Each structure stands twice: as C-alpha cells, then as structure tokens.
Amino acid sequence: MDKTKVIILKKKPKEFLEVDCFSIEERPIRELLEGEVLLKTIYLSIDAANRAWIAGPTYRSEVLVGDIMPAYGVAEVIESKDIKFKKGDIASGEINWAEYTINFGKLLTKEKPIKNPADLFTYRGIAGLTACHGLINVAKIKPKDTVLVSSAAGSVGMFACQIAKLTGCNVIGLSSSEEKCAWVRKSLGIDTCIDYTKGDLVRVLKKQCPEGIDVYFDNVGGSLLENVLYNMKIHGRVACCGAVSQYDTSGNYGPKNIPGILVTKRLRLQGFLVLDFTSENQEALEILSKWSSCGHLKVFTDEYIGLEKAPVALIDLLNGKNMGKTLVKL
Amino acid sequence: MDKTKVIILKKKPKEFLEVDCFSIEERPIRELLEGEVLLKTIYLSIDAANRAWIAGPTYRSEVLVGDIMPAYGVAEVIESKDIKFKKGDIASGEINWAEYTINFGKLLTKEKPIKNPADLFTYRGIAGLTACHGLINVAKIKPKDTVLVSSAAGSVGMFACQIAKLTGCNVIGLSSSEEKCAWVRKSLGIDTCIDYTKGDLVRVLKKQCPEGIDVYFDNVGGSLLENVLYNMKIHGRVACCGAVSQYDTSGNYGPKNIPGILVTKRLRLQGFLVLDFTSENQEALEILSKWSSCGHLKVFTDEYIGLEKAPVALIDLLNGKNMGKTLVKL
Numbered sequence: 001m002d003k004t005k006v007i008i009l010k011k012k013p014k015e016f017l018e019v020d021c022f023s024i025e026e027r028p029i030r031e032l033l034e035g036e037v038l039l040k041t042i043y044l045s046i047d048a049a050n051r052a053w054i055a056g057p058t059y060r061s062e063v064l065v066g067d068i069m070p071a072y073g074v075a076e077v078i079e080s081k082d083i084k085f086k087k088g089d090i091a092s093g094e095i096n097w098a099e100y101t102i103n104f105g106k107l108l109t110k111e112k113p114i115k116n117p118a119d120l121f122t123y124r125g126i127a128g129l130t131a132c133h134g135l136i137n138v139a140k141i142k143p144k145d146t147v148l149v150s151s152a153a154g155s156v157g158m159f160a161c162q163i164a165k166l167t168g169c170n171v172i173g174l175s176s177s178e179e180k181c182a183w184v185r186k187s188l189g190i191d192t193c194i195d196y197t198k199g200d201l202v203r204v205l206k207k208q209c210p211e212g213i214d215v216y217f218d219n220v221g222g223s224l225l226e227n228v229l230y231n232m233k234i235h236g237r238v239a240c241c242g243a244v245s246q247y248d249t250s251g252n253y254g255p256k257n258i259p260g261i262l263v264t265k266r267l268r269l270q271g272f273l274v275l276d277f278t279s280e281n282q283e284a285l286e287i288l289s290k291w292s293s294c295g296h297l298k299v300f301t302d303e304y305i306g307l308e309k310a311p312v313a314l315i316d317l318l319n320g321k322n323m324g325k326t327l328v329k330l
Numbered sequence: 331m332d333k334t335k336v337i338i339l340k341k342k343p344k345e346f347l348e349v350d351c352f353s354i355e356e357r358p359i360r361e362l363l364e365g366e367v368l369l370k371t372i373y374l375s376i377d378a379a380n381r382a383w384i385a386g387p388t389y390r391s392e393v394l395v396g397d398i399m400p401a402y403g404v405a406e407v408i409e410s411k412d413i414k415f416k417k418g419d420i421a422s423g424e425i426n427w428a429e430y431t432i433n434f435g436k437l438l439t440k441e442k443p444i445k446n447p448a449d450l451f452t453y454r455g456i457a458g459l460t461a462c463h464g465l466i467n468v469a470k471i472k473p474k475d476t477v478l479v480s481s482a483a484g485s486v487g488m489f490a491c492q493i494a495k496l497t498g499c500n501v502i503g504l505s506s507s508e509e510k511c512a513w514v515r516k517s518l519g520i521d522t523c524i525d526y527t528k529g530d531l532v533r534v535l536k537k538q539c540p541e542g543i544d545v546y547f548d549n550v551g552g553s554l555l556e557n558v559l560y561n562m563k564i565h566g567r568v569a570c571c572g573a574v575s576q577y578d579t580s581g582n583y584g585p586k587n588i589p590g591i592l593v594t595k596r597l598r599l600q601g602f603l604v605l606d607f608t609s610e611n612q613e614a615l616e617i618l619s620k621w622s623s624c625g626h627l628k629v630f631t632d633e634y635i636g637l638e639k640a641p642v643a644l645i646d647l648l649n650g651k652n653m654g655k656t657l658v659k660l
Contacts, residue, residue: 259570263602
C-alpha cells in the first residue's frame with residue numbers, strides 16, 4: 001500500500017451540506033513514525049456531530065477546507081509502530097473518511113475480536129452508551145417517569161426509547177415523518193410516536209401527556225425544544241444530547257422560553273458527552289449486553305456500502321432519512 | 331375602616347410598563363369571612379417578577395386588567411377571623427398594592443416582633459434566601475470557584491455577590507451602568523464589577539476570567555446569558571434565578587447557543603424558586619443572620635414612600651435604576 005482514497009472537505013456549506021462540499025482524492029501513504037499505526041477502515045460511523053465539526057470548534061477542533069474528513073470508526077491494523085498494536089488487531093477511535101488512516105496508537109482503543117464490528121457503534125458503542133448515560137446519569141430516570149425522546153428513529157434515540165421502556169418508564173417518541181413513527185412503533189415497540197412536523201405540537205403533547213413530561217432526551221434543540229419545554233412537569237429534567245436542527249444551517253434558533261420557563265417550572269437542562277462517563281461504561285455495557293443477548297434491546301443499522309457513499313450518508317442523516325444507526329461499510 | 335386605596339392594573343403594557351398602566355382607586359372593605367384576616371400594609375416588596383405576573387401565567391396566575399396588583403409584603407393584622415392571628419400581629423406573604431388587604435390566614439406567615447420589618451425582604455427574606463439557595467443548593471458553589479453574578483446591584487444580586495465572596499469564591503459582578511458597578515465595588519466590596527452594556531462582553535469576560543467561569547448566577551437571561559455561556563468552563567453550572575431582560579418587553583430573545591453549547595461544554599442550567607427550599611431555610615437563615623450580625627453581610631434598601639409610588643418603583647426597578655432591595659413603605 002502506498003496510496004489511499006480519501007474524502008476531503010472541498011468547501012464549507014453555505015447553508016445545507018451538499019455532496020459537492022466534498023471531493024474524493026488519492027493521497028500517498030507515508031512511512032509510520034514511532035507510536036503510529038496504519039489502519040484499514042472496516043466501518044465509518046456517520047454522526048450528526050460530524051456536521052457540527054464542520055461548522056466550527058466543538059469538543060474537538062474545527063474541520064477546515066482541505067482537511068480529510070474525520071470520523072469515528074473501526075479498522076484493522078495493517079502495520080504498527082505502537083507497542084499496543086500488532087498487525088491484524090482491531091482498533092476503534094478517530095479515523096478518516098479514507099480507506100487507510102495513520103493515527104497514534106495511544107489515541108485508539110484495542111478491541112477484542114468481534115463477530116459483528118458494527119456492534120461497536122450500536123449497543124456496545126457511542127450510541128448505546130450515550131443513550132444509557134443520558135437517561136441514567138444525567139436525567140436520572142425512574143420507573144413510571146414520562147420520558148420523551150426526540151430523533152426516536154435515530155442511532156441514539158432508538159436506544160433511548162428502548163432503555164427508558166426497559167426501565168419501566170412511559171415512553172413517547174418524536175420523529176419527523178409518519179413513516180419513521182410507524183417504524184418506531186413496530187420495530188422498537190414504542191406504542192406512542194408523534195410526527196412533530198404536523199399540527200400544533202404544544203397541544204398534541206398536552207393531550208398525550210396531560211400531567212406533563214418528566215424527562216426529555218433531546219437530540220434536536222431549536223423550536224422543538226421550545227415546544228417541549230411548555231409541556232414539561234415542574235422539576236422536569238432535560239438531557240441535552242445534541243441539537244441536530246441547528247447543525248446543518250447558517251442561522252441558529254434559541255428557544256425563546258429559556259431561561260424564563262426554567263425558572264417558573266424549575267427545570268434542569270444538562271448537556272453531556274459520552275466521554276464524561278467512562279468510569280460508568282463497564283456497568284452500562286453489562287446492562288446493555290444483557291438486554292441485547294436476551295433480545296429485549298434491538299439493534300438496527302442503516303448501512304451504506306463504499307467510501308464514496310460517506311457524504312450522502314451524512315446528508316441523509318441530517319435530513320432525517322435514517323432509521324437506526326448510520327454506518328458506511330468499506 | 332370601610333375603605334382602602336388600591337392600585338389596579340388598568341391596561342396591559344404594549345411593550346414597556348408605564349405608570350398609566352395603573353390607576354389608584356378607592357374600594358370598600360367588606361366583612362371578613364371565616365379564616366380571613368384584614369391587613370394594614372407596612373412594606374410592599376417590589377420585584378422584577380411582578381412584571382412577569384402581568385405578562386402571563388408563571389408560578390402564580392396571571393394578573394389581569396381590572397385586578398388589584400398583588401405583591402409580597404409585610405403588614406399588621408387589624409382584624410382576624412383566623413385562629414393563628416390576632417390584632418396587632420405582624421404577617422408576611424402575598425398582599426396587594428393597597429393600604430388594606432384581606433387574605434386567608436393560612437396563606438400568610440406569622441412573624442416575630444421585629445425591629446426593622448424591611449429585613450423580612452432582605453437578608454431574612456426572599457432576596458437573601460434566593461441568593462443563598464441558588465448558590466449553595468442549585469449551583470453548589472465551592473471555595474475558589476469563579477462566580478459571575480448578573481444584576482449585581484439588585485436585591486438578590488447584592489446578596490449573591492456577598493455570599494459567594496464569604497464562601498471563598500472569586501466573584502465578578504455584572505451591572506448595567508458604571509455608576510452601579512462603582513456602587514457594587516464600594517458598597518459590597520466586590521473588586522470586579524463589569525458594565526455589560528459597554529464593549530464586547532465575550533472578549534471582556536475572556537480577559538477577566540481566562541480560565542472560564544464555574545458558576546453563573548443569572549438574573550437577566552437574554553443575550554447576556556448567551557454571551558456568558560461562551561465563557562463558561564467545561565462542566566459549569568448556571569443557576570437560573572430570573573430573566574429580567576425578558577419581562578418588560580413584548581418580544582423574547584432565546585440564547586442562540588442553547589442547547590448546542592450546553593452539550594459541547596457539558597453545562598447545567600437549572601431554574602429554581604426560593605419556595606422549593608423551605609426545608610433548607612432554617613439553616614440558611616442561621617448563616618445569613620450570623621454574617622449580618624457581625625457586619626460581613628451588608629444590606630441596602632431603595633425605599634419609596636407612599637402607596638402611589640409603587641408603579642414608579644417597579645418601573646425604576648425594571649429599568650435597572652435601583653441599588654439594593656426596592657421597597658415601598660406605607
């Protein structure tokens with residue numbers, strides 16, 4: 001191997017991300033430095049956060065024009081100058097939208113041999129753990145809580161719905177089309193899923209939860225968050241996981257009832273990242289694996305085949321076309 | 331007594347509250363029903379929340395056109411049909427912008443004879459307790475935290491500044507004029523107070539707190555909250571006490587970086603009301619009284635004399651003219 005296909009950010013989107021913001025190129029693969037490994041991509045995880053990385057600095061530095069697009073992924077070690085890895089090992093962590101990536105071994109996680117590497121991005125990975133920590137350690141759900149989950153058909157949302165239900169909560173999903181709502185009901189077994197793009201959501205939620213919402217697991221932000229806040233119970237909790245409505249746009253919409261309604265209803269809004277809860281991961285993985293092995297926790301992936309599909313996979317995700325976890329398989 | 335002067339809400343403000351939204355009238359005083367008491371106003375507490383009560387339903391029902399304007403206050407019992415009260419007792423609770431008010435005894439608190447009844451609205455009342463609970467039970471301040479307080483010259487803000495400093499925090503005040511900032515520095519002993527109406531606040535705060543802000547005690551909301559959020563430390567906490575920038579206006583401004591920045595910085599925004607912490611009041615009052623008696627906690631009031639001054643007192647407060655706790659003395 002002396003060359004690799006890569007996808008670079010060719011230009012910043014003016015408003016919505018489009019496929020021509022990216023270009024596919026061939027780049028030489030250089031010699032490894034001490035501590036580095038050469039990785040061959042197996043799966044790329046496609047996440048709404050990828051769009052936020054392009055928009056500006058977040059919890060990681062901004063992706064600039066000319067950069068190879070980064071992503072979480074799982075890969076096979078082809079060559080190693082890091083003592084932790086040897087050829088043939090499986091590693092996960094930040095790689096590139098590329099066939100081959102060079103990264104430092106210390107920035108990667110060594111994975112045990114695994115039958116289905118996609119699991120590392122579903123219930124055994126960021127999506128499952130994010131849902132679990134957000135509900136349990138941030139929102140602190142209790143049985144019988146009324147829990148509302150936005151992007152219910154999304155990678156994190158599908159787990160949040162199921163975990164809340166398995167904990168004994170009354171779960172309501174929110175999704176952006178009747179097709180996805182039907183999928184949430186049928187595939188995830190969540191009886192109530194509401195298409196929030198239709199009708200007067202404040203009124204619909206009022207009717208659906210006359211006593212109000214205890215916990216909102218929010219992946220969307222924007223005016224949806226504003227409408228949900230009107231229906232929160234006194235002392236309700238919002239686990240702020242993401243703001244997908246705000247990533248693929250040049251403007252921003254801040255819920256107009258913040259902070260007023262937080263005071264009158266004594267609400268708690270708390271942002272979180274899965275990486276803050278590494279010390280709780282082991283316990284969460286045991287629960288998730290147990291639920292998964294006995295079939296209570298279902299996993300759905302939305303797979304695109306081939307590196308060149310990465311841009312369209314991300315754009316589809318931002319447009320809410322996915323049902324389950326979006327992955328690109330190389 | 332068979333008549334009382336009252337102030338009624340004559341019309342709703344279109345945008346800013348003005349004195350002609352109110353009118354002073356004379357009303358008959360009716361016979362007491364069982365459980366009621368007749369009260370003669372001593373002090374009316376003037377609070378920014380009064381404006382929010384006019385705007386719509388909050389934690390209490392909306393004040394409608396034609397209603398006598400309600401307020402927290404302290405009063406002398408003139409006549410009682412409630413077993414808890416006798417003539418001459420001092421009571422606090424919700425009364426009216428009026429010389430005399432009838433209310434149920436069970437909705438009022440019986441106060442011990444007190445030298446200065448204004449204390450019931452400063453360090454021994456809502457202002458002191460709100461500051462104390464917001465910092466200690468909501469934001470959970472620790473010594474050496476960098477604590478930012480908006481409306482630092484206001485009734486709650488002046489206590490929040492002093493309590494945080496007495497707890498060993500690094501305190502920065504925010505106020506809306508250089509005159510008030512000077513007052514905060516001189517009267518409250520807070521070395522740093524910033525006029526947030528001048529210059530680029532995001533940059534000013536960055537320079538003042540290069541390592542970021544641990545706790546923001548927010549009385550203002552709006553774009554000020556947005557600017558402060560950019561300067562919060564990872565895992566920072568915001569105690570949402572009020573949103574005075576949003577009360578006296580027909581529009582509303584929601585911070586555009588919510589919820590995005592809550593996620594990337596893992597911030598917690600928590601609204602609270604003093605009435606949620608009644609079980610912690612005793613402990614808080616002991617601390618506040620101790621600090622006050624040895625002169626560490628200073629109390630400042632901004633007193634207006636005469637019932638007819640209530641509207642202008644509220645308007646001045648909303649325009650940020652007060653330094654200390656605004657009261658109307660009858």
